[in-house]
Amino acid sequence: MEFHGENVNILALVTPLCRKGIGRFSNGILNSRATVTQHVPPRYSSKDANLVYGVDSLGVMRHISEVERGDACGCKCPACDAPLTARKGQDNVHHFGHQASTSCSNAPETALHRLGKEIVATKLCLVLPEVRAEFNGEANVLHKAGPISFDKAIQEARHLQNVVPDLYVERDGHRLLVEIYVTHACDELKRAELKSRGIATLEIDLSRFPRNASRAQVEEAVLEKAGRYWVYHPKIDAEVEAMRTMYLAKLDAQRLRFEKEVADCLRRYDLGLKELANRTVEPFNVDGEFFRIGLGAHVGCSVGGAGGFLVTEQEWQFAILRTFLPEDVQPLSYRTKAFFEWLKKQQWIRAGFQYIRPELEDAARGHNDQFRSPYRTVETYLDELVERGVLQKHRSYSLSTNLVDDLLDLRTLDQRKASRRKSLSERIEKILASLPEHERGDLTVKSWMTLPQDGGKSFDAVIEDDDEIFDDMIGPLRKIEAMMFRKGPSVLQALGLPIEHEQERQMEARRLEAEAKELEKAEALRVAAEKRGEKLQSTASAHGDEWASWIETAHPSLDGKTPLAAAVEGEDGLNQALALLLHALDKRARERSKAEEIHRWQTALGREVLTILGSAAQPFLNSPYPLGASGRKFRPRDYCMSEATFRECVELAKDVLKKRR
Numbered sequence: 100m101e102f103h104g105e106n107v108n109i110l111a112l113v114t115p116l117c118r119k120g121i122g123r124f125s126n127g128i129l130n131s132r133a134t135v136t137q138h139v140p141p142r143y144s145s146k147d148a149n150l151v152y153g154v155d156s157l158g159v160m161r162h163i164s165e166v167e168r169g170d171a172c173g174c175k176c177p178a179c180d181a182p183l184t185a186r187k188g189q190d191n192v193h194h195f196g197h198q199a200s201t202s203c204s205n206a207p208e209t210a211l212h213r214l215g216k217e218i219v220a221t222k223l224c225l226v227l228p229e230v231r232a233e234f235n236g237e238a239n240v241l242h243k244a245g246p247i248s249f250d251k252a253i254q255e256a257r258h259l260q261n262v263v264p265d266l267y268v269e270r271d272g273h274r275l276l277v278e279i280y281v282t283h284a285c286d287e288l289k290r291a292e293l294k295s296r297g298i299a300t301l302e303i304d305l306s307r308f309p310r311n312a313s314r315a316q317v318e319e320a321v322l323e324k325a326g327r328y329w330v331y332h333p334k335i336d337a338e339v340e341a342m343r344t345m346y347l348a349k350l351d352a353q354r355l356r357f358e359k360e361v362a363d364c365l366r367r368y369d370l371g372l373k374e375l376a377n378r379t380v381e382p383f384n385v386d387g388e389f390f391r392i393g394l395g396a397h398v399g400c401s402v403g404g405a406g407g408f409l410v411t412e413q414e415w416q417f418a419i420l421r422t423f424l425p426e427d428v429q430p431l432s433y434r435t436k437a438f439f440e441w442l443k444k445q446q447w448i449r450a451g452f453q454y455i456r457p458e459l460e461d462a463a464r465g466h467n468d469q470f471r472s473p474y475r476t477v478e479t480y481l482d483e484l485v486e487r488g489v490l491q492k493h494r495s496y497s498l499s500t501n502l503v504d505d506l507l508d509l510r511t512l513d514q515r516k517a518s519r520r521k522s523l524s525e526r527i528e529k530i531l532a533s534l535p536e537h538e539r540g541d542l543t544v545k546s547w548m549t550l551p552q553d554g555g556k557s558f559d560a561v562i563e564d565d566d567e568i569f570d571d572m573i574g575p576l577r578k579i580e581a582m583m584f585r586k587g588p589s590v591l592q593a594l595g596l597p598i599e600h601e602q603e604r605q606m607e608a609r610r611l612e613a614e615a616k617e618l619e620k621a622e623a624l625r626v627a628a629e630k631r632g633e634k635l636q637s638t639a640s641a642h643g644d645e646w647a648s649w650i651e652t653a654h655p656s657l658d659g660k661t662p663l664a665a666a667v668e669g670e671d672g673l674n675q676a677l678a679l680l681l682h683a684l685d686k687r688a689r690e691r692s693k694a695e696e697i698h699r700w701q702t703a704l705g706r707e708v709l710t711i712l713g714s715a716a717q718p719f720l721n722s723p724y725p726l727g728a729s730g731r732k733f734r735p736r737d738y739c740m741s742e743a744t745f746r747e748c749v750e751l752a753k754d755v756l757k758k759r760r
Contacts, residue, residue, distance in 0.1 A: 149194035150176070151311045152210035153183045160214045162314050163193045170198065178209035194311075207310035208281050214314070215279040215305055215321045216265050220252040223268075225277070226323040227301065232338035235346055241334055246323070249275075262292050264300070276300040278330060279321070281308075285330045293331045300330040361462045364455070368463070368470055371406035371449050380411055388513070389421055392505045397489050403469040404476030407452035408442075415447055416480060423490070423498040428507060432497035435478045448473050512565060519562050519569065523548070526580065530596060533583060538597050550595040586612070631673040635666040638677065642684055654679060697740045704739040704748050711752045715759075724751055 151163045153174030163185060166172035172185035176197060183195040197203075219225060230242040249268040256267035266277035276293065278285055280302050285293070293300045304326040308317070329335060385395060397420060399413040408415055419438050425431050442448055455463075455472035463470040471479065484490040491499050498506070527544045548559040552572055561569050575594055581587025582605050583598075589606045593599065639646040650662040657665045657672075662679055665672030709716040723732035726747060735748040 149192055149311050150183075150196070150206045150210060151194050152177060152207075152214055153185075153195045154180075154213075160210070160217050163187065163195060164313075176203060176206050177213045178206040179203040192311075205282070211305055211308065211310050211312075211317065212265075212279050212281040214317055215281070215303065216254045218318050218321045219266050219268070219277060219279075220254050222318070222322060223250075223252055224248040224322065225301075226327070228327050228329065230329065230332055230334055232335045232342060234339050234342040237342065239338055239342065241338060252277075259296060259298075262289070262296060274298050278302040280304045280306055282306070290330055294336070297333050299332045299334075301327055302330045303327045357459070357462070360459060361466070364451070364459060364463050365466055365470065367449070367451055368406035368467070371408070371452075375405060375408070375411055378411055380413055383413075383417065388506065388509050389417075389424065392502060392509055394420055394489070394502075397484060397487060400480060400483055402471070402476055402479045402483055404471030404473060404479070405469075407449050407455075407471070407473040407476065408447055409449050410447045415442060418442075418445075419477070419480070420484070420489070423496075424506060425498070425503070430497045430503050432495040434495045435474065435481060438477050438481075439474045442473065442477070516562050516565065520548075520559075523558060523562070523573075523576075526576065527596075530579065530583060530598070534597060534601060538600055540597065542597060547595060552594060627670075628667040631666045631670065632663055635663055635673060635676050635680070639680055646680065646684070649683065650676065650680065700741060700745045701736060701739050704735065704745055707745075707749050708735070708752045711749070711756055715755075716752075719752060719755060726751070 152160050153163075153166065153172065154177050155161045155166070156173050160177065161172070161174055166174060166185050168185050168187040170182070170184050172183065172195075174183045174185065174195065175181065176183055176195075179197075181203075182198045184198050185193075186196050187193045203209075224246060226246045227244060229240050229244040232239045232241060247270070249270045252266055252268040254266055255263055257263055259267070262276075264276035265279045268275045268277060276298050278300060284304075284306075285300070285302055303321060305317075305320060308320055308325065312320070383390070383395070383398075389395065398417045399411075400416060401412070405412055419442075422433065422438075423431055439448075443453055452473050454474075460470070460472050460475065481490060481496050482492075485492045485496070488499055489502065490496045524544050527547055531539050531542065531544065531547075549557045551557050554568065554572075556564075556566070556568075558569075558572065560566075561572060575590065575592045578587065578590045578592070579594065579596065579598065582590050583601065586609075589602055589609060591602075593602075635650055636647065639650045650666075653659050653661050656679060657675065660668075660672075662676035666676040705716070705720065708719055712719050720736040721734055723734055725731065726733045726735070726738045726744075735751065739745050739748045
């Protein structure tokens, strides 16, 4: 530990003179930093505080508990030197009081201050804080905190001329000044005076310590527990100055290195600009959708930073802006970092410019306002496009809504043009391929597309202009295709196609086809008539020869025609003849069924009457009788045609039998 610019080993200074031992000192040192502390007003200072310390006749501080009661204590006030009375009654707190009618208000503070000095002077030991130098956020601990003992201690030493410290202590010729802070800390003037002497000065803070503490408590606070700090220490000042000198030297070295780095960066930037000036750039396809929606006007923007790239502004800006064009209707969005990483992957960023620190970039821009890092250049370009309304920004960049709409409209138009051109080319190719080679000559699809049509415009021009007359112009072509491939009618309009001979061939083919159709139709009619006649004959013959004769007999429902003739004439006649035949068959079947039923009832009646009348049965059956509701006479044999008439005839037979008896 250094008192006066010299180093002293702390452990060598530790002695048994500190009666409470090193273990007690090692409990902790409060507020032991070497930096100057801003003190707060004492909380225990009060004119009403009890005075518990007095000065005895030998000049030694005595606690109220150490003296006799009353005036016999023989003590004086440590502040005003007036006689004191030891007031040690049973009701009040024990304390000293002035014998005179007045008392001084600062006696408790003065007593604590004087007692603190007396304790250090008596014990000849202290716990010193660490010697710590701090500068620019760094700290060096020159000596650790710990206890130390002294050879001698002088209170209020006056041999230092203008400086009168509370304590002047020495150890092996090394000096240390100790200040006990109770009400007044060392001010700036005193610090300056202490520094001018070059003697280390320690201040012990008792400003918040209770004024009525016991001697043991005060001793513990002064020697080890109270806050303590270096008011001045030559070693700290020397170390701080050394740290400052080293720091400034480091700053100078950094500044020189940085200036060299800036100069080198600018040199490489200028070299990059010269190389780009000699670079040959391949021309862009200005017919592409990129240029057709106006994006070409935003390529080659001068946003600075060109020297950091291996390609020109036109090249990398075109590559970036083209990326925003979506393949479908969904707009694409990107962040600056994504583009920058892509440019690095393309190896378009000059070596040494892939990352430039912000401070280096700012310094370089101070020399050349066009200088920018490639990353900042890309970001500046994207922001410029936002300003121009080309892009929109919301966290990331994307193509503006208006341009997306324009792009989609353009793509729809291109798709319509391409579809029309492809469809028309395929159709003309098919027509030409169907013609003999000598007729089509040297005409090609491409040359035909440029032939002026009615109205003066070619199909190629109409498609390119997206003219509405395209649909009207394509109408005659559909008729030509129908004539050539779908046996449509002959057409006179040729649309510039060499189809004159084809038209003649098609007309001859239509004539021959019509004749063939007529013959085919006549044969078909004949065959159909035969089939209809055969169908009617087959149906009639299946029911007997009489019906085969029936279909060849004129019928009034057929306007005097025979059913067979009507069937041969047409499908309707066949249907009528079949209907008449089926009706006649049905009628015949019903008649036959009715006759069979009448026969059954008449046979049953014969058996039943025979049973009733015996030999008189036949005369009964053949004789007329009044039968039925009308009472007309019928022969029972003829009248019996149903179950009802059967029962009526049986009842009649029974009546005849009764009358005979």
